[in-house]
Amino acid sequence: xxxxxxxxxxxxxxxxxxxxxxxxxxxxxxxxxxxxxxxxxxxxxxxxxxxxxxxxxxxxxxxxxxxxxxxxxxxxxxxxxxxxxxxxxxxxxxxxxxxxxxxxxxxxxxxxxxxxxxxxxxxxxxxxxxxxxxxxxxxxxxxxxxxxxxxxxxxxxxxxxxxxxxxxxxxxxxxxxxxxxxxxxxxxxxxxxxxxxxxxxxxxxxxxxxxxxxxxxxxxxxxxxxxxxxxxxxxxxxxxxxxxxxxxxxxxxxxxxxxxxxxxxxxxxxxxxxxxxxxxxxxxxxxxxxxxxxxxxxxxxxxxxxxxxxxxxx
Amino acid sequence: xxxxxxxxxxxxxxxxxxxxxxxxxxxxxxxxxxxxxxxxxxxxxxxxxxxxxxxxxxxxxxxxxxxxxxxxxxxxxxxxxxxxxxxxxxxxxxxxxxxxxxxxxxxxxxxxxxxxxxxxxxxxxxxxxxxxxxxxxxxxxxxxxxxxxxxxxxxxxxxxxxxxxxxxxxxxxxxxxxxxxxxxxxxxxxxxxxxxxxxxxxxxxxxxxxxxxxxxxxxxxxxxxxxxxxxxxxxxxxxxxxxxxxxxxxxxxxxxxxxxxxxxxxxxxxxxxxxxxxxxxxxxxxxxxxxxxxxxxxxxxxxxxxxxxxxxxxxxxxxxxxxxxxxxxxxxxxxxxxxxxxxxxxxxxxxxxxxxxxxxxxxxxxxxxxxxxxxxxxxxxx
Numbered sequence: 016x017x018x019x020x021x022x023x024x025x026x027x028x029x030x031x032x033x034x035x036x037x038x039x040x041x042x043x044x045x046x047x048x049x050x051x052x053x054x055x056x057x058x059x060x061x062x063x064x065x066x067x068x069x070x071x072x073x074x075x076x077x078x079x080x081x082x083x084x085x086x087x088x089x090x091x092x093x094x095x096x097x098x099x100x101x102x103x104x105x106x107x108x109x110x111x112x113x114x115x116x117x118x119x120x121x122x123x124x125x126x127x128x129x130x131x132x133x134x135x136x137x138x139x140x141x142x143x144x145x146x147x148x149x150x151x152x153x154x155x156x157x158x159x160x161x162x163x164x165x166x167x168x169x170x171x172x173x174x175x176x177x178x179x180x181x182x183x184x185x186x187x188x189x190x191x192x193x194x195x196x197x198x199x200x201x202x203x204x205x206x207x208x209x210x211x212x213x214x215x216x217x218x219x220x221x222x223x224x225x226x227x228x229x230x231x232x233x234x235x236x237x238x239x240x241x242x243x244x245x246x247x248x249x250x251x252x253x254x255x256x257x258x259x260x261x262x263x264x265x266x267x268x269x270x271x272x273x274x275x276x277x278x279x280x281x282x283x284x285x286x287x288x289x290x291x292x293x294x295x296x297x298x299x300x301x302x303x304x305x306x307x308x309x310x311x312x313x314x315x316x317x318x319x320x321x322x323x324x325x326x327x328x329x
Numbered sequence: 330x331x332x333x334x335x336x337x338x339x340x341x342x343x344x345x346x347x348x349x350x351x352x353x354x355x356x357x358x359x360x361x362x363x364x365x366x367x368x369x370x371x372x373x374x375x376x377x378x379x380x381x382x383x384x385x386x387x388x389x390x391x392x393x394x395x396x397x398x399x400x401x402x403x404x405x406x407x408x409x410x411x412x413x414x415x416x417x418x419x420x421x422x423x424x425x426x427x428x429x430x431x432x433x434x435x436x437x438x439x440x441x442x443x444x445x446x447x448x449x450x451x452x453x454x455x456x457x458x459x460x461x462x463x464x465x466x467x468x469x470x471x472x473x474x475x476x477x478x479x480x481x482x483x484x485x486x487x488x489x490x491x492x493x494x495x496x497x498x499x500x501x502x503x504x505x506x507x508x509x510x511x512x513x514x515x516x517x518x519x520x521x522x523x524x525x526x527x528x529x530x531x532x533x534x535x536x537x538x539x540x541x542x543x544x545x546x547x548x549x550x551x552x553x554x555x556x557x558x559x560x561x562x563x564x565x566x567x568x569x570x571x572x573x574x575x576x577x578x579x580x581x582x583x584x585x586x587x588x589x590x591x592x593x594x595x596x597x598x599x600x601x602x603x604x605x606x607x608x609x610x611x612x613x614x615x616x617x618x619x620x621x622x623x624x625x626x627x628x629x630x631x632x633x634x635x636x637x638x639x640x641x642x643x644x645x646x647x648x649x650x651x652x653x654x655x656x657x658x659x660x661x662x663x664x665x666x667x668x669x670x671x672x673x674x675x676x677x678x679x680x681x682x683x684x685x686x687x688x689x690x691x692x693x694x695x696x697x698x699x700x701x702x703x704x705x706x707x708x709x710x711x
Binding site for chain 1: 337338339342345346349350352353354356357359360362363366367369370501502503504505506508509510513514522524525526528529530531532533534535536537538539540542543544570573577600601602603604606607624627630631632633634637638658661662665666670678679682685686689690692693694697
C-alpha cells in the first residue's frame with residue numbers, strides 16, 4: 016500500500032520523468048521563441064542602417080542593386096495597390112458568403128456542406144497553385160477573351176497586370192474573410208435578431224440594420240488578416256502581375272507593378288554581390304515585415320477587444 | 330416549424346436574398362474553376378495527346394491525296410476550322426515546310442535515339458531512362474537543352490524530402506510547446522507565449538527564405554561541415570518554421586479542449602501535472618494531433634518561396650539531406666517564366682500544379698474532417 020501523500024513526496028512535478036518532460040516541453044517552447052527572436056533581431060539589426068525616409072519615399076534608378084541610391088517607393092506603392100484592389104473584391108464577396116452561411120443556409124443541406132468544404136479546400140490550396148490558376152484563368156482565359164472582344168491587336172488584358180494579381184489574391188484570401196466574418200456573426204446574441212424580428216422587421220432588414228453593424232469589428236478583423244496574408248505572398252503574383260522592373264509607378268489596372276515581397280526575392284537571389292547588397296535586402300525585408308506584422312497585430316488587438324466587449328455584453 | 334418569424338420578405342428583398350444565396354453557392358463554383366483551369370492545361374499530358382519528340386515522323390508531301398483528312402489535320406497541328414479554311418495548295422506548302430524543317434535538323438541529332446522519344450509520355454515521366462551520354466538509366470528532369478527531359482520523380486522525391494525534414498523539425502517542437510503552454514506553464518507565461526508563437530504565422534515566407542538563405546545556411550554548414558551550403562536540411566527547417574504556427578495552434582486548441590475534469594480527476598488520483606499531461610491529455614487529444622500533422626504536411630508540401638530560396642534547386646535524385654534539392658513548387662516558380670505558353674514544358678508545370686492541388690485536396694479532406702469533429706466535440710470552444 017502506498018501511503019497517502021505519495022505524490023506530494025515525489026515533489027510537485029512528479030519525480031524524474033515529470034521534470035524531464037517539463038524541461039523538454041519548456042525547451043521546445045524556448046527553441047521556437049529563439050528562432051522567432053533570432054529572425055526578428057537579424058532583420059531589424061541588419062535592416063535598420065539602410066532604412067530611412069529617403070529609402071521608402073524615392074523611386075530608384077534602373078540599377079536597384081546600387082546600395083547608395085536604392086529605394087523602394089514603387090514596391091511599397093505596388094504592394095499597397097494590389098492589396099487595396101484585392102480588398103475591394105474579396106470583402107463584399109466574403110461577407111455576403113458568410114452572411115448566407117450563418118443567417119440563411121440550412122446547416123444540414125448538402126449545398127451548405129459543399130460550400131464549407133469548398134472554403135476549407137481553397138484555404139488549403141498551395142499559393143503557387145493560385146499563381147497557376149491566375150495565369151490560366153485570369154490572364155490567358157479572361158484577359159485574352161477580353162482582348163478578343165475589344166478587338167485590340169496588342170494585348171491589353173491578356174498579360175500579367177495589377178488587376179489580375181489582385182483578383183488572384185482575392186480568391187486566395189476569400190476563406191480568411193469568410194471564416195472571420197462567420198465567427199463574428201455567430202457571436203452576436205440571437206436575442207438581438209429575435210427582438211428585431213418580433214418588432215416586425217423582415218429578415219433582410221434585421222441582417223442589414225442589426226446583425227452587420229454589430230459584426231463590424233469582426234469583419235474588419237477578417238479584412239486586416241486577409242491584407243496581412245496577401246501583403247507577404249509572392250508565389251501567387253509571380254506570373255500574374257509582378258515585374259522585375261518598371262520605370263514608372265503603376266497608373267492603370269492593366270499595368271504591371273513592382274512588389275515588396277518579390278523585390279526581396281530578387282535582391283536575395285539575383286544580386287551581383289550578395290554581401291554588398293545585403294543592407295538594402297534587409298531594409299526591404301524589414302519594410303515588408305513591419306507592414307505584415309503591424310497588420311496582424313492590429314487584427315489580434317481588434318479581435319481581443321471584440322471578444323472582451325462580447326463577454327461584457329452577455 | 331411552419332411558424333414564420335418576422336415579416337415576409339418584400340419582392341425587392343426576395344431578389345436580394347436570392348443574390349446572397351447565389352454568391353454563397355458560387356464558392357463551390359470557384360473551387361471547381363480552380364481545378365478546371367489548372368487541370369485544363371495539364372490535360373493533354375494526362376491524356377497522352379502531346380508529343381514533344383524533337384524529330385517527328387514525316388509524311389511525304391507527294392502523297393497528300395492518299396492521306397486520310399483527319400490524319401493530315403493532326404499531322405499539321407491545325408484546328409478543325411483552320412483546316413476547313415485551307416485549300417490543297419496551302420496544305421501542300423505546309424507539308425513541304427515540315428519536310429524542310431526536318432532536313433534542317435543536323436544529322437547528328439537525327440541519329441540520336443533520344444530525338445524520337447516523346448518525353449511527355451508517362452513512361453518518360455515516371456520511369457528511368459538511359460539517355461545518350463548517361464552510363465545507366467536515370468530519372469532526369471531537364472527541361473532545357475536539345476532534348477527536354479520531364480521525369481517527375483526527382484521533383485516528387487525532392488518535395489517529399491524537404492517536407493519530411495520540415496515535419497521532423499516542426500512536429501516535436503510544436504507539440505512540445507503546445508503541451509507546455511496548455512498544460513504545464515503558469516497562466517502568466519501562457520498568456521504571452523501563445524500569441525508570440527502565433528506571430529510566426531504573420532512573417533512572410535519570403536522573409537523566412539532570406540533568413541534561411543543568409544543566416545541559417547551558414548550556421549548549419551559550419552555546424553555539420555557539409556559540402557553544399559543550400560540543401561534539403563536548410564530548406565526543411567525553413568519549411569518547418571512556416572508550419573509551426575499551424576501545427577501549434579491546432580494542437581494547443583485540442584489540448585485545451587480536453588475536458589478539465591479529466592485532468593482534475595487524474596490529479597485527484599495522485600498524478601503529477603506531467604503525468605496528467607502525458608498520459609491523459611495527450612492521448613485524448615490524439616485526433617487533433619494527427620490532424621495537425623496532416624495539415625502541416627500539406628502546408629510544407631505547398632510552400633514555395635522558402636524552398637525556392639534555400640534548397641539550392643538542383644533537380645537531381647538523391648535522398649541525402651545535404652544535397653541540393655528541388656521541389657515541385659520551386660520548379661513551377663522558377664521555370665514558368667521561361668516556358669512557352671501552351672508548350673510541353675508549360676503543360677508539364679501545370680501538371681505539377683494539378684498534382685499539388687490533388688494532394689492538398691486529399692490532406693485537407695482528411696485533416697479537415699478530424700478538426701471539424703474535434704470542434705463539434707468542444708462545442709465551439711476552440
